[in-house]
Amino acid sequence: MTHHMLVLISLLLVVTAACSPSPPPVAAPSPYKLSGPLVSSATNMVTAWYVPKNPLTDRSLDNSKLSQDIKWGFRLFTNKPHEAPQFAPSKMSCNNCHLNAGQRERSLPLVGVAGMFPEYNRRSARLYSLNDRIVDCFLRSENATGGVEDELPSTTSPEVLALSAYLTWLARGSEVGKNPPWRGQNVIEASNLIPVEKLDPRRGEALFMEHCTNCHGEDGQGVAIGDKKPGPLWGPDSWNDGAGAARIYTLAGIIRYAMPYLDPGRLTDEEAQQIAAFVNSKPRPQYPFKHQDYRTEKLPPDSVYYRK
Known part of the structure; x- marks a missing residue:
């Protein structure tokens, strides 16, 4: 084999290695014992505000538009009156009902739930997309209807899209169409x-x-x-x-x-x-x-x- 051929093969190997997709970064293990992906319902002062999957500290998220929307969605989820005051004239955030950023057991957790949409909504008697459901929360739980009438959120509002990005990120790795076992547990017999x-x-x-x-x-x-x-x-x-x-x-x-x-x-x-x-x-x-x-x-x- 000639010297030129050896050089060519070496270059091809270097280029191939550089272009090969890198394995996704492995998330750091939780410092606390979790219930599956969720903070245990048997919480204490240490875990009461712990967030297992926090996009603000996740190194796998970059500066792309999607990553930025996921991060903004998290901030909206945890502090809607500050992040979207025009749509949250109440002083309520998603986090007030869906504790630990939607990641606590038996506290209306939302991990893996995005894959269940669209689903039938009995109140409206029609199929709801994930964005429809987010808009409904804005209108009702955050009382967006108490704000300026011509500024009601829609399924294409940037705030709704950002929340959808965060919830979809929480569903990564979940099976589409399969209800997570932790969903629907806040129900009295x-x-x-x-x-x-x-x-x-x-x-x-x-x-x-x-x-x-x-x-x-x-x-x-x-x-x-x-x-x-x-x-x-x-x-x-x-x-x-x-x-x-x-x-x-x-x-x-x-x-x-x-x-x-x-x-x-x-x-x-x-x-x-x-x-x-x-x-x-x-x-x-x-x-x-x-x-x-x-x-x-x-x-x-x-x-x-x-x-x-």
């Missing part, structure tokens, strides 16, 4: 549901004062603990009356398994429902399009604001 008319907001208020005021305050507006503060549970800065949390059983499922924040699961099914009945007996912003909901499907019995 049907056999343990108390008829709405038999719930007592006064008992719920007493339980609230006993178990909830350290973080939420007696006025329900949240107590600042360092740089952390829970979102308002009622009043003009809370979710509106068309939100999912405005349903008693839905809110009770969140309270039952995700609260108290540092000792979740301590309350009973009955206590969680009583507290939810109290919280949802309070005034909150009105969703102006409630007449468009449940036109095909039956109105759920715990949709108390629709009956007023």
Whole structure:
């Protein structure tokens, strides 16, 4: 073999090695014991605000438009009033219900959920894309309808696309069309549901004062603990009356398994429902399009604001 041929072969090997795709970086192991990809529901002061997959510190994300949108989506998820004040006139963020940036067990986790869309939405009686669902959260949970009417979010709003990018990033490696086993776990068994008319907001208020005021305050507006503060549970800065949390059983499922924040699961099914009945007996912003909901499907019995 001639010298020139050896040089040519060597150059080809170098070029081939340079052009070969590098294996994706391996994520650093979590310093805490997780429940699958999620922070355990048995949380403590150390893990209470831990985020297993944080795009702001993930070295595999670069300066591309997609990576920047994933990072912005995370910031929107955790602080919507600051990142998108025009769409969040309430003081609520996604993180107020989907704890640990959507990555805590039995706290409405969203890891792997993006692959389930489109899916049927009973309230609207149609298929929803992931972006449709995000818009719905803006309109209801963040009360975007309480802002400027001609600035309502749409499925192509940059903020919606960024949130979609973050949630899709959380679903990487998940099987499309397969519900994650941790989805739908914030539900009280049907056999343990108390008829709405038999719930007592006064008992719920007493339980609230006993178990909830350290973080939420007696006025329900949240107590600042360092740089952390829970979102308002009622009043003009809370979710509106068309939100999912405005349903008693839905809110009770969140309270039952995700609260108290540092000792979740301590309350009973009955206590969680009583507290939810109290919280949802309070005034909150009105969703102006409630007449468009449940036109095909039956109105759920715990949709108390629709009956007023």
